[in-house]
Amino acid sequence: MVEAMSWEAARRVAAANARPLGAVPVPLPEALGCRLAGPLRALVPVPGVDVSAMDGYAVAGAGPWRLAGRVLAGGAAYPGELADGEAVEIATGAPVPAGAKAVLPYELAEAGAGLVDGPAEAGRHIRRRGEDIPEGAAVLGAGAEVTPVVLGLAAALGHDDLLVRPRPGVLVLVTGDEVVHRGLPAPGRVRDAIGPFLPGLVAWAGGRIADTLHLPDGPEPLRAALAAPGAEVVVVCGASSKGPADHLRAVLAGLGAEVLVDGVAVRPGHPQALFRLPGGPLVAGLPGNPFAALGAALTLLVPVLRRLAGTPAARESGALAGPVRAHPRDTRLVPVRRSARGAVPVGHDRPGSLWGAALADALAVVPPGWDGEQVELIELP
Numbered sequence: 001m002v003e004a005m006s007w008e009a010a011r012r013v014a015a016a017n018a019r020p021l022g023a024v025p026v027p028l029p030e031a032l033g034c035r036l037a038g039p040l041r042a043l044v045p046v047p048g049v050d051v052s053a054m055d056g057y058a059v060a061g062a063g064p065w066r067l068a069g070r071v072l073a074g075g076a077a078y079p080g081e082l083a084d085g086e087a088v089e090i091a092t093g094a095p096v097p098a099g100a101k102a103v104l105p106y107e108l109a110e111a112g113a114g115l116v117d118g119p120a121e122a123g124r125h126i127r128r129r130g131e132d133i134p135e136g137a138a139v140l141g142a143g144a145e146v147t148p149v150v151l152g153l154a155a156a157l158g159h160d161d162l163l164v165r166p167r168p169g170v171l172v173l174v175t176g177d178e179v180v181h182r183g184l185p186a187p188g189r190v191r192d193a194i195g196p197f198l199p200g201l202v203a204w205a206g207g208r209i210a211d212t213l214h215l216p217d218g219p220e221p222l223r224a225a226l227a228a229p230g231a232e233v234v235v236v237c238g239a240s241s242k243g244p245a246d247h248l249r250a251v252l253a254g255l256g257a258e259v260l261v262d263g264v265a266v267r268p269g270h271p272q273a274l275f276r277l278p279g280g281p282l283v284a285g286l287p288g289n290p291f292a293a294l295g296a297a298l299t300l301l302v303p304v305l306r307r308l309a310g311t312p313a314a315r316e317s318g319a320l321a322g323p324v325r326a327h328p329r330d331t332r333l334v335p336v337r338r339s340a341r342g343a344v345p346v347g348h349d350r351p352g353s354l355w356g357a358a359l360a361d362a363l364a365v366v367p368p369g370w371d372g373e374q375v376e377l378i379e380l381p
Helices: 007-016 148-156 198-204 219-227 248-254 290-309 355-359
Strands: 024-027 056-059 065-071 086-090 102-105 110-112 115-117 138-140 161-165 169-175 208-215 233-237 258-262 264-267 273-276 282-286 331-339 342-345 362-366 375-379
Touching: 007 258, 007 264, 007 273, 007 290, 056 065, 138 148, 169 198, 169 219, 198 208, 198 290, 208 219, 219 233, 219 248, 233 290, 248 258, 248 273, 248 282, 264 290, 282 290, 290 355, 331 355, 331 375, 342 362
Parallel strands: 065 086, 169 208, 169 233, 233 282, 264 331
Antiparallel strands: 024 161, 056 086, 056 102, 065 115, 110 115, 258 273, 273 282, 331 342, 331 362, 362 375
């Protein structure tokens, strides 16, 4: 019997066998959730010209000033240059005429009979060209996540497209004649609890669901789905153990797949596996029990997706604030809730139930023979 790989080694193998996807330019809306493949630079300065920071009057020279016109945001710029003693009424964001020394806000101004007067401090309430962001400035580095705010920033800097590492596509195969996907399961059937959590977990790790297929038991449906997956990663839910209905290993062997991980010394989630199909796609086999599948996904799938998407892996550690029994040979993944006094085990952590994981905000990684030292904490999506 082949000894199962350690949990830490399995995670390293998963990351090492995934290479970041090549950079591609994509339109701004499609870049959401991706990682920048290079620095984000300002194609234009912000602001693009000297603009007013207040509603009021742009003035030149000493007051009182004679009103010579009006300038609105988005309207035509003032023609020519303001002469000393002249002013124009101006809106916030409108271009300041050449020659203006300051903007006098409405609330400080006295206006009437074509004249305006008030205290105007030189340079006050004028935002100079490039004052916020100079043209050519690198505002974000490679690897930054493209969030909704980053999309707004990129648009303000003149970008229509962004050079990003695309989110890797994931094909999900949910197997099993006993699995139902709607309503109440009949006796002998179970409701699918893995398929519903995978899209959120995949997106959180930097990927995207390309498709989800529900397959009956048997090697042929599995073989057909794996023959041309059309995605960088395939996740097979169930069929990863070694029972009579678990055909994943035999099907992949027939397709010439390379075995990267075959069983991990972790509880829950021991019967997990990772393979590489000819041509490059990776296949992660998850156990059929929901909490075991979650643990396996965090062990193998998440490192693969983060590496493909160029997402940095975050490591966190902490002390356990509650009784936990270590296993003599296997790593344990224990649902915990972080608090001021440490990571508190929440219980309800049987392989077939997601109750404990739903109560938790992290999984504590308790190594074999643990003797009370700090442990790694894996954040939950």
